[in-house]
Amino acid sequence: MATKDTSDAPQGRRDQDEAEVVDQPTPTDIKERQEKLSEDVDAILDEIDDVLEENAEDFVRSFVQKGGQ
Amino acid sequence: MSVRRVMGIETEYGVSAPESPGANPMLLSSQVVNAYAASGTDPRRTRWDFEEENPLRDARGFEVARDHVDPAALTDEDLGLANLILTNGARLYVDHAHPEYSSPEVTNPRDAVLWDKAGEVVMARAARLAGRVPGLSRINLYKNNTDNKGASYGCHENYLMRRSTPFASIVRHLTPFLVTRQVITGAGRVGLGQDGRGHGFQVSSRADFFEVEVGLETTLKRPIINTRDEPHADPERYRRLHVILGDANLAEVATYLKTGMTALVLAMIEDGFLTEDLGLEHAVAELHQVSHDSSLRHLVTLRDGRRLRAVSVQTEYLAQARKYVEDRYGTDADEATRDVLDRWESVLTRLDAEPMSLAGELDWVTKLELLEGYRSRDGLGWDSPRLALVDLQYSDVRPDKGLYQLLAARGRTVRIVEPTEIQAAVDHPPTDTRAYFRGRCMAQYPRDVAAASWDSVIFDLAGQDSLQRVPTLEPLRGTQEHVGALLDRCPTAQELLTALSRP
Numbered sequence: 001m002a003t004k005d006t007s008d009a010p011q012g013r014r015d016q017d018e019a020e021v022v023d024q025p026t027p028t029d030i031k032e033r034q035e036k037l038s039e040d041v042d043a044i045l046d047e048i049d050d051v052l053e054e055n056a057e058d059f060v061r062s063f064v065q066k067g068g069q
Numbered sequence: 070m071s072v073r074r075v076m077g078i079e080t081e082y083g084v085s086a087p088e089s090p091g092a093n094p095m096l097l098s099s100q101v102v103n104a105y106a107a108s109g110t111d112p113r114r115t116r117w118d119f120e121e122e123n124p125l126r127d128a129r130g131f132e133v134a135r136d137h138v139d140p141a142a143l144t145d146e147d148l149g150l151a152n153l154i155l156t157n158g159a160r161l162y163v164d165h166a167h168p169e170y171s172s173p174e175v176t177n178p179r180d181a182v183l184w185d186k187a188g189e190v191v192m193a194r195a196a197r198l199a200g201r202v203p204g205l206s207r208i209n210l211y212k213n214n215t216d217n218k219g220a221s222y223g224c225h226e227n228y229l230m231r232r233s234t235p236f237a238s239i240v241r242h243l244t245p246f247l248v249t250r251q252v253i254t255g256a257g258r259v260g261l262g263q264d265g266r267g268h269g270f271q272v273s274s275r276a277d278f279f280e281v282e283v284g285l286e287t288t289l290k291r292p293i294i295n296t297r298d299e300p301h302a303d304p305e306r307y308r309r310l311h312v313i314l315g316d317a318n319l320a321e322v323a324t325y326l327k328t329g330m331t332a333l334v335l336a337m338i339e340d341g342f343l344t345e346d347l348g349l350e351h352a353v354a355e356l357h358q359v360s361h362d363s364s365l366r367h368l369v370t371l372r373d374g375r376r377l378r379a380v381s382v383q384t385e386y387l388a389q390a391r392k393y394v395e396d397r398y399g400t401d402a403d404e405a406t407r408d409v410l411d412r413w414e415s416v417l418t419r420l421d422a423e424p425m426s427l428a429g430e431l432d433w434v435t436k437l438e439l440l441e442g443y444r445s446r447d448g449l450g451w452d453s454p455r456l457a458l459v460d461l462q463y464s465d466v467r468p469d470k471g472l473y474q475l476l477a478a479r480g481r482t483v484r485i486v487e488p489t490e491i492q493a494a495v496d497h498p499p500t501d502t503r504a505y506f507r508g509r510c511m512a513q514y515p516r517d518v519a520a521a522s523w524d525s526v527i528f529d530l531a532g533q534d535s536l537q538r539v540p541t542l543e544p545l546r547g548t549q550e551h552v553g554a555l556l557d558r559c560p561t562a563q564e565l566l567t568a569l570s571r572p
Binding site: 041042044045047048051052053056057059060061062063064065066067068069 | 081084085087090165166211215216219221222225287288442443453455457461462469472475476479481
C-alpha cells in the first residue's frame with residue numbers, strides 16, 4: 001500500500017502541468033484559448049438546458065434546508 | 070511525515086423532496102439511509118457504538134458542561150435515527166437534518182478522493198432507492214453547503230495529529246492557510262451573505278457562515294479553527310484535527326489538493342518547521358473578502374503590516390512545503406508528496422496567469438465558467454433564478470441531472486481516480502487503516518456485528534450472554550497486512566473472536 005498512489009498516479013497529467021508551469025502562455029495564446037473555450041461552453045450549455053429543472057424560480061425557492069454542522 | 074497521514078472526510082448532503090415541499094428533513098434523511106440499508110448486506114442494522122465519543126471535549130484542555138451548549142451539539146445521544154456501517158468502512162447516517170457520509174479512514178490524499186467520490190455514488194444510489202419505495206416522493210440529494218436562505222451544512226476534514234503538538238501553533242500557522250486556501254478549494258456560490266440575498270458570485274460556498282477564529286461550536290458561531298478534541302484513537306498519543314471550514318467539493322483535483330496541502334502544512338506544524346508568521350489582522354473578515362473577490366485581487370492584511378493576495382499567501386506556504394520536503398527527504402520524497410507539490414504549484418501559477426484555465430479542476434472556476442456562459446448567452450444578471458439553479462444543480466448527485474456529473478461524463482473534468490476504482494471503493498475498504506477490519510467484518514459477519522464505531526467493532530454471538538467488543542484504537546492497525554489472512558481463514562465471527570482471544 002505504501003507505494004500504491006505512486007503507481008496509480010496519473011503521470012500524463014502531471015507532465016502536462018509541469019510543462020505549463022515552465023511555458024508561460026503569451027496573451028495571444030490566452031485569447032485564442034478563451035475563444036475556443038467559449039465555443040466549447042456554448043455546446044455544453046445547450047446540453048445543460050435539457051437537464052435543468054423546470055421552473056427555476058420555484059425550484060430554487062423550495063430548496064430549504066435546516067442548518068447542519 | 071509527508072502527505073501521508075490518517076485522514077477522512079465527512080459530508081452532510083442537502084436533501085429535498087421537490088414534490089413534497091415542507092417534508093420533514095430528518096424523515097427524508099432517514100428514508101434515504103433506510104432505503105440504502107434495505108438493499109444492502111447489513112440485515113441487522115448495526116448500531117453506532119458511542120462509548121468513546123466525547124464531542125464536548127475541547128482541544129484547549131477543558132470540557133464543556135452539557136447544559137451550556139446547543140442541543141444540536143450533542144451528537145453522541147443516540148436519537149434512534151438511521152445509522153449504517155458500510156462494507157467500505159464508511160458510516161452512512163442521519164446527522165441533524167441531513168444524510169451524512171463519513172468516509173473510512175485513509176492514509177493519503179488520493180485515497181481521500183477515492184472514498185469521498187464513493188460517497189457520492191452511495192448517496193445517488195440511496196436517493197434512487199428511496200424514490201422507488203411505494204408511497205414516498207422523489208428525494209434529491211445535493212453535495213453542497215447552503216440553501217442560500219441562511220442555512221449551512223458541512224463537509225468536514227479530519228486529520229490525525231500528534232498529541233504533543235501545541236494547539237496554539239496549530240491556530241497560529243493553520244489559520245492564514247485555511248483563510249486563503251479557498252482560492253483552490255472553493256466550491257463557488259451564487260449569492261452573497263448567509264442568506265444569499267446579495268447578488269453576485271463568490272469563491273467559497275461556506276465562508277460567509279464563519280463568525281469567529283477559534284471555538285468548539287460547529288452549528289452556531291462557527292469557528293475557522295474548531296477545537297473539538299475527540300481523537301477516536303489513543304488520546305495520549307493523538308488528537309484529531311477537525312477542519313469544519315471547507316466546502317463540499319465535487320472536483321477531484323480540489324479534494325486532492327485540499328487534503329494534500331493541508332496534510333503538508335500540518336506536517337510542517339508538527340515538526341516546528343514553520344517560523345514565518347503569516348498571521349492575519351482580521352482573519353474572519355478576510356475569509357469573507359477573499360471569498361467575495363473572484364478576481365483574486367483582494368489584499369489580505371497581515372499582523373506585521375504586509376498586504377498580500379490570497380494566491381501569494383498560498384505561494385508562501387507552498388515554498389515552505391517545498392523547502393520542508395527537500396530538507397527532510399531530499400530526492401527520497403515519495404511520489405504522492407511530490408505530486409501534491411507539483412499540482413499545488415501548477416494551480417497557483419495558473420490562478421495568477423489564467424484562472425479560467427482551471428475549469429474542470431477547481432469547482433469554483435468550473436461553476437463560474439458555466440455561469441458566465443449563461444450570463445453572456447442569455448444576458449442574465451446575478452439575481453437570475455436560472456443562475457441560482459445552475460449553482461444548486463451543479464451539486465445534484467444524480468448522474469443524469471448533476472451538472473458536475475454531466476461534465477465529468479463528457480470528459481470535461483480532470484480525474485485523479487478512475488471511475489472503476491470509485492465503483493470498487495463503494496463496497497471495499499481501504500487496505501491500510503483499521504477501516505479494513507471494520508469493513509471486512511461488515512461484509513463477512515453482518516449478522517453478528519451488534520455495533521461499531523471508528524474505534525471498535527462489537528459482536529453479538531448466538532449462544533453468548535455478553536457482547537464482545539474488539540477495540541480498534543490504533544488507526545494504523547487492523548490493516549490488510551495485519552488481519553487480512555486472519556479474516557480469510559475465519560469464515561464465522563465465532564472463529565474470529567476465538568482467534569483474537571488467543572494470546
